[in-house]
Amino acid sequence: xxxxxNLRKSFNKVDVLNGINVTINKGDIVAVIGPSGSGKSTFxxxxxxxxxxxxxxxxxxxxxxxxxxxxINEHRxxxxxxxxxxxxxxxxxxxxxxxLAPVHLQCKDLKxxxxxxxxxxxxxxxxxxKNKKEIVQITKNKEQIKRExxxxxxxxxxxxxxxxxxxxxxxTLSGGQKQRIAIIRSxxxxxxxxxxxxxxxxxxxxMVGEVLELMRELAAEGMTMVVVTHxxxxxxxxxxxxxxxxxGVIKESNSPKExxxxxxDPRLKDFLAKVL
Amino acid sequence: MGNFEKKIETFITIFFEQGGSAxxxxxxxxxxxxxxxxLIIGILxxxxxxxxxxxxxxxxxxxxxxxICSFYVAMFRGTPMVVQLLVFYYVLFPIIGLKMTSxxxxxxxxxxxxxxxxxxxxxxxxxxxxxGQMEAGRAVGLSFGTTMMKIVIPQAVKNILPTMGNEFIALxxxxxxxxxVGVTDLYFAFNSIGSxxxxxxxxxxxxxxxxxxxxxxxxLLIKLMExxxxxxxxxx
Numbered sequence: 253x254x255x256x257x258n259l260r261k262s263f264n265k266v267d268v269l270n271g272i273n274v275t276i277n278k279g280d281i282v283a284v285i286g287p288s289g290s291g292k293s294t295f296x297x298x299x300x301x302x303x304x305x306x307x308x309x310x311x312x313x314x315x316x317x318x319x320x321x322x323x324i325n326e327h328r329x330x331x332x333x334x335x336x337x338x339x340x341x342x343x344x345x346x347x348x349x350x351x352l353a354p355v356h357l358q359c360k361d362l363k364x365x366x367x368x369x370x371x372x373x374x375x376x377x378x379x380x381x382k383n384k385k386e387i388v389q390i391t392k393n394k395e396q397i398k399r400e401x402x403x404x405x406x407x408x409x410x411x412x413x414x415x416x417x418x419x420x421x422x423x424t425l426s427g428g429q430k431q432r433i434a435i436i437r438s439x440x441x442x443x444x445x446x447x448x449x450x451x452x453x454x455x456x457x458x459m460v461g462e463v464l465e466l467m468r469e470l471a472a473e474g475m476t477m478v479v480v481t482h483x484x485x486x487x488x489x490x491x492x493x494x495x496x497x498x499x500g501v502i503k504e505s506n507s508p509k510e511x512x513x514x515x516x517d518p519r520l521k522d523f524l525a526k527v528l
Numbered sequence: 529m530g531n532f533e534k535k536i537e538t539f540i541t542i543f544f545e546q547g548g549s550a551x552x553x554x555x556x557x558x559x560x561x562x563x564x565x566x567l568i569i570g571i572l573x574x575x576x577x578x579x580x581x582x583x584x585x586x587x588x589x590x591x592x593x594x595x596i597c598s599f600y601v602a603m604f605r606g607t608p609m610v611v612q613l614l615v616f617y618y619v620l621f622p623i624i625g626l627k628m629t630s631x632x633x634x635x636x637x638x639x640x641x642x643x644x645x646x647x648x649x650x651x652x653x654x655x656x657x658x659x660g661q662m663e664a665g666r667a668v669g670l671s672f673g674t675t676m677m678k679i680v681i682p683q684a685v686k687n688i689l690p691t692m693g694n695e696f697i698a699l700x701x702x703x704x705x706x707x708x709v710g711v712t713d714l715y716f717a718f719n720s721i722g723s724x725x726x727x728x729x730x731x732x733x734x735x736x737x738x739x740x741x742x743x744x745x746x747x748l749l750i751k752l753m754e755x756x757x758x759x760x761x762x763x764x
Contacts, residue, residue, distance in 0.1 A: 300667065302663060302666065302667065304586075325666075325669050325670070325671050326669070328666065328667060328668070328669040329668070329669035331667075332667070332668075333664075333667035333668075335660060335663065335664065335667075337658075337660055339658070339660035339661060339663060339664035340664070341661060341664065341665070341679050342658075342661065342683055343679065343682045343683050343686075344679075352668075352670075352678065353665075353668035353669060353670055356670065356674060356678075357669055357670070421759075434664075437668070438667070438668065441668055441669065
């Protein structure tokens with residue numbers, strides 16, 4: 253689903269990524285590990301162009317999104333992202349956090365389609381019988397979009413057992429609750445892949461479990477996930493591929509069993525000896 | 529202090545019997561109109577400029593816009609309000625042949641001037657919001673503009689409300705220069721009452737009192753607004 257070809261990124265002439273090549277298939281759960289400063293977070297942030305790559309390409313569903321000309325917003329809808337510091341919208345309630353993007357974007361599409369229909373119906377008067385463009389039936393209105401988004405949001409909240417927090421503001425929640433809501437916020441967009449940028453690094457130890465549990469559930473449902481993490485246990489048990497990034501390149505990429513039991517790269521051996 | 533009583537009597541006579549009150553009311557109305565409309569225009573201009581100035585700068589268009597905005601801010605912060613008023617009223621508008629009343633010119637100059645200041649206040653406010661908020665908005669597919677409008681600016685406004693209060697208060701007080709282009713404002717009204725009787729003490733004291741009351745009312749309103757905006761901070 254995502255093909256990364258020779259991805260490069262430099263910040264003010266400091267090279268962070270020096271040519272990363274990796275293919276992520278549908279249903280893959282890829283754990284990305286590496287020492288700090290190795291470029292693993294930058295790699296993840298390049299995948300949805302949060303950082304614009306300096307070179308190479310990222311083919312997402314057949315489109316090179318590293319190209320500055322593509323409408324990146326359109327593609328980001330299909331790529332969820334979960335941050336280390338949750339980044340829930342502080343001025344919105346939990347429910348609004350989840351509903352905001354789906355409602356806003358669907359309403360925007362609706363308006364665009366209505367505009368397009370209007371233009372087409374006017375132009376059709378002048379077009380020949382064969383050249384007439386189709387008028388797309390509009391089946392939803394704004395209220396329906398809102399109602400459906402709300403239903404979906406409540407279902408997602410029930411799933412993580414936080415439906416009574418729907419009208420609370422993020423400042424009243426614990427770290428674990430915030431991160432789980434951040435995860436279902438990206439789920440509400442029905443993404444094809446979710447990128448996790450060290451989702452448990454800012455959590456108190458006792459809250460790491462609940463977040464990992466939710467991620468395990470998503471993995472079991474077949475969600476494609478790319479996870480930058482320091483949780484070796486998670487990488488071992490849940491991922492079907494583990495990638496070791498160091499000095500801006502992929503030093504090793506293997507199944508978790510091989511990766512942890514039979515590491516080849518000397519830097520990886522060194523790294524694993526320190527963290528395990 | 530018999531003298532003082534007489535001064536008050538003179539003031540009261542002029543105020544109530546010789547049309548002083550009408551003049552003061554007109555002045556109050558002009559002062560408030562100029563300050564409030566100027567502030568609203570300033571907020572609109574300031575928000576737009578602040579947004580332009582925090583745009584990512586690797587494309588050409590944002591850079592050009594940014595340069596224009598920097599120039600605008602430098603111009604309006606670099607010259608006194610009186611000079612701007614005089615230039616607009618006596619130089620700029622006659623040259624381009626625009627016919628505007630002196631009150632309209634004052635509103636425009638106050639709007640443009642406070643726009644320059646508010647843009648900097650707003651930019652500080654926007655930069656004080658965690659960059660993660662913008663990232664989170666962009667990550668779910670919202671555009672820069674939408675994220676700005678729905679997520680970042682509401683949080684920025686909450687942070688800068690006290691400073692905005694300052695700006696409004698400064699604006700109200702600065703209206704006292706609009707008589708330079710012939711607007712009857714509070715200062716002008718009381719000054720003419722004073723000139724009628726060559727007795728300035730009481731009119732000036734009353735004028736000071738009115739300004740203070742205005743500013744106190746504004747401070748109170750700002751405090752109320754701050755409290756209502758803080759609802760997302762409170763634990764419920």
